[in-house]
Amino acid sequence: MRRIAEQALGAAAGRGVSYADVRVVECRSRQVATKNGKVGGMSSSESLGVGIRVLVEGCWGFAATDDLSNRGLEAAAALAWEIARSSAAAKKKDVRLAPEDRYEAVWISPCRIDPFSIPIEQNLDLLLRIDTELRRNSGVTLAEASMVFTRERQFFASSPGSRIDQTRTTSGAGFVAHSFKGNEIQKRSYPNSFGGQHQLKGYELIEELGLLENAPRIAEEAVALHSAAQCPEGVFDLILDSSQLGLQIHESIGHPIELDRVLGSEANYAGMSFLTLDKLNHLNYGSEMVNVVADARLEHGPGLGTFAFDDEGVPAQSTSVIRDGRFTGYLTSRETAAEVGLARSNGAMRADGWGRLPLIRMTNISLLAGSQALEEVFDGDAIYMETNKSWSIDDKRYNFQFGCEIGWEIRHGKRARMLKNPSYSGISTEFWNSCAAIAGPEHWVLWGTPNCGKGQPEQVMGTGHGASPSRFRNIKIGTAYGG
Amino acid sequence: MAESELLTRTDCQAIFARALRAARALGADDVEVTLGASDSALTRFANNAIHQNVSEHRRFLSVRTVVGHRTARASTNRLDDDAVRSVVEESLAIARSAESDPELLPMAEPGEVRDANRFFLSTARSTPRDRAEMVAAAIGVAQGASQNAAGICSAGESAMAILNSRGVFAYYFDTLAQFSITTMTDDSSGWAKASAPDSSEVDALALARRAVEKAALSRGPRELAPGRYTVILEPSAVQDLLGQMFFDFSATAIHDQRSFLTGRLGQPLFGAGIHIDDDVYHTLQSGPPFDGEGVPRRPLALVEGGVPREVACSRQAARREGRAPTGHGFPLPNESGEAPLNIVMRGGDQSLDRMIAGTPRGILVTRLWYIREVDPYEKIMTGMTRDGTFLIEDGGLVCGVRNFRFNQNLIALLRNVEALSPAERAAGEESFDMVAPALKVGDFHFSEVTKF
Known part of the structure; x- marks a missing residue:
């Protein structure tokens, strides 16, 4: 990989560029899935290619290829240069980059059990046993279970001299029980929707998830939802489990703090952000107990947003996003950091494989654990919701609406009755300012969101979100089915 | 033009022959090969300037094998002899691990596929300069109305084929051009988008004018x-x-x-x-x-x-x-x-x-x-x-x-x-x-x- 990187970098730099970097990326993945007692998807894939990014006369150009011959690399470098030159036709100012040191590093993410060393028969055996458990309940009409493993090795080389060899292994697994009856399709997922839990781990993650043990409960809940009461419409205290809160963080904090959105780069597709520059260090984003970080370091945990260096060679960092309720920081690139006068990027540039340009992406955006016992979070009356079912937010990230798979009416701190079709909605800052209780670190989970889309052409990225169950006051509930 | 230079019919047959040979030697009953290649380019603009400008050349080979009533798929983007053999081996190894499925059908037999001609050479040959000039003109419309524009101008060519050991050889290639624009005032925005296989049917200036009109009409x-x-x-x-x-x-x-x-x-x-x-x-x-x-x-x-x-x-x-x-x-x-x-x-x-x-x-x-x-x-x-x-x-x-x-x-x-x-x-x-x-x-x- 180093040879390819050096050759590509040489081809790019030799054309007269003010900056160039190349990423040679080799990716391997395995997907195994079952459906109603049979094998569903069963595939593996590998991919190797190079992305070349150059800065010429103040404009970016990028070309990617999987033709790794001398001719292919030369042609890609020439195309990147030509693209950058053509950008001058619509240029307002030269791109400037915040300064960054050079690094020589090799980093391999912790992986206790290599998932690719586990026989596929073993993957299938577990998934089919889960399937059997789910369908033991005759009300389950569709059972689906899946596992996915990826290993991505990237060699990054830049014209200033960085050489970074980084390997990340991720694993994910989960299952869903669907139940169709009358005029309703209900479902329950475990341990989360979006294919379950995903982390920067090896096969040890699968062993930690307790998949088989939870299958009977999940099946029972999916079927029981048919006879549950409809979630009421009105204003109530809301308690969210940590997985749903993870997605709430993703949509109403993670995306708004992307500085490229704030500056308008995503206006045509993903949209912009209500977090305009004047709000930094002034906006009361949440109540005083709300503390949120963007932390890509391994010390934060094995998240999908954990790495040693981002995709423009900036070391992983921890940035305070909300401190004691006050908005304190964006996610940045070297270019956007320079544009707003920051001394340095906080390392959030990530690309979807070798074929796509690095963009500002979430790392691990986490709500830090609170100090309350779970009993305090659940104290009194409220509606409790678990596991995301639908999610939507406007293109400036103000108005959101989420649906969950299951809800519970909480009376005097206890589950009084199950509720079906629960949903809630609100305005991002109003929601976070209503945060009234956050459970302690023993309930904190670093969830993986594997399917975050952004950019044109679209890129899919995995992000991490740590959270513990939390309570919010006076939230509008039941909107999705209301009216 | 009857085929794409990115992936010719002859290329497809040659790669398939290698995959078939490897599959037979390794004991597969049937093999299906899906091949693809694409060249795509996208010029992205925001704040009335080009800010991201990219190109991607990509190929793939995906092999599905059948042994008994078992099947699985393995894919790669390398097309050399070793890679073809390796991806066939991987597909077979996974297939042999699978549960037998008595309902698994034999692979498809050849059917008559009527051609759909959606390839336009001018779209496939679109240059970075062509796209940059189109973007600059659209930005000019927005600036003329004191608005701020963001959007994309893209063009690409792709080809794909499916071949199997029962004689299927389905082949398709096309081009696609897209232009999308959002223009903004300080309290409103407008949007327009078009796509077509032929880039000459995508009128960037008309789309820019439509977005500008919408943004102007929705002020306040x-x-x-x-x-x-x-x-x-x-x-x-x-x-x-x-x-x-x-x-x-x-x-x-x-x-x-x-x-x-x-x-x-x-x-x-x-x-x-x-x-x-x-x-x-x-x-x-x-x-x-x-x-x-x-x-x-x-x-x-x-x-x-x-x-x-x-x-x-x-x-x-x-x-x-x-x-x-x-x-x-x-x-x-x-x-x-x-x-x-x-x-x-x-x-x-x-x-x-x-x-x-x-x-x-x-x-x-x-x-x-x-x-x-x-x-x-x-x-x-x-x-x-x-x-x-x-x-x-x-x-x-x-x-x-x-x-x-x-x-x-x-x-x-x-x-x-x-x-x-x-x-x-x-x-x-x-x-x-x-x-x-x-x-x-x-x-x-x-x-x-x-x-x-």
């Missing part, structure tokens, strides 16, 4: 109360919203009881004026005229006079149900089965202007955003309006309004259609491109209003 947006309104959905909004329901027009989805059509086929579900086909050969459509196994696609009458009639049917679903396959199956093995992806919704004779003129009070919607399913059987979808939402009063546009959140049952929506415009090729961001009209719909449910 008023806040209206949420509630039930008559709405006029422009074709892009129709496409993005209705596009969410076509994965349910699937025999496998109905068999799995995860489709809203479960128990509803053949019933008058929608209004009598609703007719929807799937037709890959429609002049405004795009995409290969065969499915993931190389089976020729045939047209489907999905909805006739408001009644859901036909659904897509893969070979596996067809055998289960004693029917003929329709050529809409996804590559095997998969859990989803099939779906129609070349939707053609029959339009009407009311222009958008006439629809507006005939509306005493309503909302004109340019574009919808972040559409997600709330309820899978009632097909309730939520999402937001975006980039050009207007109040209509007494047959005219009065002003822009703050964007709404909607929670709308799609079955009810298609019962409440009051008028349709002529259909056109619509392009959005939330669903695949389709041929769709603008719709005037009564009783559309806006549940909340956002802050802009």
